[in-house]
Structure formats: C-alpha cells, structure tokens
Amino acid sequence: MPHIDNKRSAPRRIAQILLILPALLLGTAHAAESVESGLAQSGLAGTSLSQASTDTASVLSPESAAVFSSSPQEEEVPPWDWGFRFRLRETYIVDPFDLDRDHFDDWQFFRFRSQLWGAYTPNEWWKAHAMMTNETRVWLKPEDGPAGDGFEWGEVIFESLYLEGKTLNYTPYGFKIGRQNLFYGDGFVCWDGSPLDGSRTAYFNAALFKADWGRRSLDVHFISDPQTDKYLPVINDRDRPLIEWDETGAGLYYIDRSFDGRRLEAYYFYKNENDPDDVVPESNIHTIGARANGKAWESFDFGLEMATQIGDRGDASRIAWGLELYGTYKFPRETLPLDFGIGGFGLSGDDPTTEDYEGWNPVYSRWPKWSELYIYTLVHERGVAYWENIGSGWLNLAWTTHPRVQIDWKFYWMWAFEPPPDPEKEIFGDGKFRGNLSTVKLKWNWTEYLSGHFLWEALMPGDYYAESSNYSHFLRFEAYFKY
Numbered sequence: 001m002p003h004i005d006n007k008r009s010a011p012r013r014i015a016q017i018l019l020i021l022p023a024l025l026l027g028t029a030h031a032a033e034s035v036e037s038g039l040a041q042s043g044l045a046g047t048s049l050s051q052a053s054t055d056t057a058s059v060l061s062p063e064s065a066a067v068f069s070s071s072p073q074e075e076e077v078p079p080w081d082w083g084f085r086f087r088l089r090e091t092y093i094v095d096p097f098d099l100d101r102d103h104f105d106d107w108q109f110f111r112f113r114s115q116l117w118g119a120y121t122p123n124e125w126w127k128a129h130a131m132m133t134n135e136t137r138v139w140l141k142p143e144d145g146p147a148g149d150g151f152e153w154g155e156v157i158f159e160s161l162y163l164e165g166k167t168l169n170y171t172p173y174g175f176k177i178g179r180q181n182l183f184y185g186d187g188f189v190c191w192d193g194s195p196l197d198g199s200r201t202a203y204f205n206a207a208l209f210k211a212d213w214g215r216r217s218l219d220v221h222f223i224s225d226p227q228t229d230k231y232l233p234v235i236n237d238r239d240r241p242l243i244e245w246d247e248t249g250a251g252l253y254y255i256d257r258s259f260d261g262r263r264l265e266a267y268y269f270y271k272n273e274n275d276p277d278d279v280v281p282e283s284n285i286h287t288i289g290a291r292a293n294g295k296a297w298e299s300f301d302f303g304l305e306m307a308t309q310i311g312d313r314g315d316a317s318r319i320a321w322g323l324e325l326y327g328t329y330k331f332p333r334e335t336l337p338l339d340f341g342i343g344g345f346g347l348s349g350d351d352p353t354t355e356d357y358e359g360w361n362p363v364y365s366r367w368p369k370w371s372e373l374y375i376y377t378l379v380h381e382r383g384v385a386y387w388e389n390i391g392s393g394w395l396n397l398a399w400t401t402h403p404r405v406q407i408d409w410k411f412y413w414m415w416a417f418e419p420p421p422d423p424e425k426e427i428f429g430d431g432k433f434r435g436n437l438s439t440v441k442l443k444w445n446w447t448e449y450l451s452g453h454f455l456w457e458a459l460m461p462g463d464y465y466a467e468s469s470n471y472s473h474f475l476r477f478e479a480y481f482k483y
Contacts, residue, residue: 079122085115085482092475096376099469108141133159135200156235159201176208188305193225194242195366219253245275262294281314285361302327316357320348341396349389349418360388373457373474404445412437431463452479
C-alpha cells in the first residue's frame with residue numbers, strides 16, 4: 001500500500017466527507033419523502049412503503065385526529081424532574097491478568113455507585129439535564145487494594161451536563177451540547193468514552209447535531225475527551241485517568257428505519273489519539289462502516305456490521321477491518337420460552353512483517369461487549385478492553401424461566417489472526433488459539449425499581465498463551481435500584 005501523509009491530509013479529508021456525505025444522505029431522505037408524499041396525495045396513504053410509513057398514515061387516523069378535537073387537554077407535565085439510582089456490585093476475579101496461579105492476582109471487592117439526576121424541560125423543544133455520580137470501592141482481596149487503599153472513596157463527578165434542543169420550531173433539526181452518552185448500534189464502534197474507569201461512567205464531552213425526519217435521521221458529532229476529567233469540577237479529585245491519551249474526533253451517523261422490521265445504518269468516525277507523555281505513537285483513525293439489523297422473518301432476528309479503517313499510527317500507514325454477524329431464533333413462547341443464537345466477530349491484527357499497521361482500533365468501543373473477564377487479560381496486548389487481533393465464533397441460549405427471570409449462556413471459540421504485540425512476555429505461547437470462554441448470566445427484574453443479576457465467566461486458555469496457563473474465573477453479583 002503506498003504511503004499516505006495522513007497527518008497533512010486528514011483535515012482536508014474530514015472536511016470533504018463532512019460536506020459531501022450529509023448532502024448525499026439528505027438527498028436520499030428527501031427523495032424518499034417525496035415518493036411517500038406522492039402516494040399519500042394519490043389516496044394510497046394506507047399502502048405504505050414500510051412499517052415506518054404506516055406510522056405516518058396513523059397521524060391521520062381518528063385517534064390522532066382526536067388531539068385536535070374539543071376533548072379535554074391532558075394533564076400538564078411539570079417541567080422539573082429528578083431521579084436517583086444506586087448500584088451494588090460484589091466482584092471476584094481469579095487470575096485475570098497473567099493466568100498464573102503462582103503470582104496470585106485474585107481480586108475481590110465491592111462497588112457502590114450512586115447517581116442523582118435532575119432535568120428541566122420547559123416545553124417540547126428544550127431540555128437541560130445534569131447527573132452527579134460517585135462510585136466507592138471496598139477491597140477484600142487484596143485487603144489494601146491494588147493502589148494500597150482498601151477503602152477507595154471515589155470522586156463525585158458530573159456524568160452528564162447538557163443542553164438539548166429537539167425538533168426546534170417544528171423543524172427536523174436539533175442539538176445536544178455538553179457531557180452526554182453516545183450509543184450507536186450495539187456498541188461495535190461507539191459505546192464508552194471513558195474506558196479506564198470501568199462501568200462507573202461512559203460519557204463523552206460532545207456537541208451533537210441531529211436531523212430527524214421520522215423514519216430517517218442523521219447525527220453529526222464532535223468529541224473532545226481528555227486523559228483526565230478537566231472540563232468540569234470534581235469533588236474529591238483523585239486525578240483518575242479515563243483514557244491513556246487525549247482523544248478528539250468527529251463523525252456522521254445515518255439511520256434508515258423505512259424498511260419493514262429492519263433498519264440500515266451507515267457511519268464515518270474520525271478520531272485522533274495523542275499521548276501527552278509520548279509513550280504511545282499518535283494515531284489518526286478514519287472508520288467507515290455500515291450496519292443492518294432486524295427481522296429476517298417472523299421468528300429470526302439478525303445483525304450484520306462491517307467497517308474498514310485507514311489513517312496512521314506514528315509513521316506507519318493504517319489499514320484495518322472489523323466484522324460482526326449474528327442471528328437469533330425465538331421459539332414460540334407458549335411452547336418453549338427459549339432463544340437460540342449463533343454468531344461471530346473478527347477484528348484485524350497487525351502483521352509484524354509489513355511496514356503498515358493493520359491492527360483494528362476499537363474507536364469508542366473499549367467496553368465488555370463480549371466478556372467482563374477477558375478485558376483484563378487483554379491488558380498484556382494494547383490495554384484493558386482493547387479489542388484487536390481477535391476472531392470468535394459463538395453459540396447462545398437464553399431461557400426465560402419466568403416473565404421476570406432469564407438465564408443466558410454463551411460459549412466462545414476465540415483465536416488470533418497475528419502474533420501478540422510483545423511475544424516475549426511470559427504469558428504468551430507460540431500458537432494462535434486464544435481459548436474457550438463460557439459465560440452464564442442469571443438476570444432478574446423484580447419491579448420497575450429493583451433488578452439485578454449474577455454472572456459467572458470462565459476462560460480456558462489455548463496455545464496463544466503459555467503452557468503453564470491456568471483457568472481464569474469472573475463472578476459478580478449486582479443489585480440495582482432506580483427511581
């Protein structure tokens with residue numbers, strides 16, 4: 001692959017894509033709107049191009065028309081709202097890092113996370129929202145914790161603080177500016193903006209601009225996530241790292257729901273990773289991808305996502321790929337309350353024999369998407385929850401034993417496409433089979449306020465790891481209250 005001076009050309013490419021892609025997507029959306037509008041004018045409003053157009057026809061139904069009648073108005077909703085959430089977790093992890101019983105790196109601890117939020121919504125267009133979060137840990141093993149503090153009184157932070165304007169003045173356009181969550185798809189490329197603080201938070205410091213045409217929407221976002229929280233006040237500031245480097249980025253995300261029971265998505269993400277300490281080479285990553293999911297037929301759901309990456313990592317040009325595919329068959333609930341799933345995913349690794357860098361960058365998806373346990377074993381490669389150089393096939397059974405109780409089991413076969421980044425580390429072997437991973441999760445939802453789960457994961461290492469490697473286990477109990 002010829003060398004590309006990505007550092008010089010990246011801003012120009014970003015500008016071109018941000019200017020051209022919205023125009024193409026807007027043209028597609030308005031063309032489809034015109035076709036459906038023509039159907040409505042021809043008296044075919046009830047004959048929809050999709051399920052979404054059926055929703056449009058329902059606007060003219062008698063039930064909807066009643067809104068404009070002389071019937072009494074609905075009770076006015078107060079503009080102020082608030083809520084509280086509390087999560088208790090006990091976690092026990094056996095040999096998650098080096099898979100070696102001799103080094104004894106077991107962890108056992110409690111996590112107490114509390115969240116208090118408030119919102120002001122004066123009308124249907126405007127909303128201001130803030131949420132404060134604290135998470136405190138109590139360590140049982142080791143007694144004084146990894147950092148020498150058995151009782152970690154955590155920081156009190158702003159997990160969200162934003163101003164939102166929706167469909168302003170009855171137009172399709174809106175925005176959300178400030179600290180907020182950005183979740184797209186099932187988290188393959190965008191889910192967590194602060195991977196090093198675990199599940200305490202997942203926020204982004206972002207400006208989001210949205211155009212929503214009902215069945216189709218387009219998001220344009222700009223992100224700035226520093227290595228530590230420096231944009232908003234922190235109580236009991238412990239200078240806790242959120243990422244290993246500073247991240248800035250921008251992107252486009254288009255969603256089309258006009259297909260009966262299915263949706264299509266297309267996206268572009270640009271991200272810059274800049275380590276102030278120069279330990280990790282600076283990276284510029286351009287990710288272009290597409291996703292489709294929904295019903296293949298009445299009892300079978302599917303999902304497919306593919307993406308490619310170009311850019312650079314230090315002086316090396318980047319070319320990488322990522323793929324996810326799955327399907328779930330739902331048995332008739334009256335006869336067998338069981339779901340059977342099968343799927344797989346692949347994320348490219350770096351080939352050490354070339355000058356280019358072929359390893360997949362997780363973008364904003366460094367979270368336990370596939371495993372709570374294996375994110376710690378990945379520390380010896382690129383970092384915690386850094387999904388790269390991994391392929392897997394999996395089977396899944398989900399049994400709904402009670403309307404409020406479900407048992408979910410998954411089994412993964414995992415392998416690597418390339419050797420590890422540092423094959424001389426004692427943890428690694430000379431093969432490419434990462435091993436087998438089994439997860440069992442018992443979930444319950446007793447009331448609208450109280451829920452929880454019990455999770456057990458077990459890793460059986462393959463020849464990607466040293467012959468002396470032992471099984472690793474992860475156990476967790478959670479109780480969750482929300483009001």
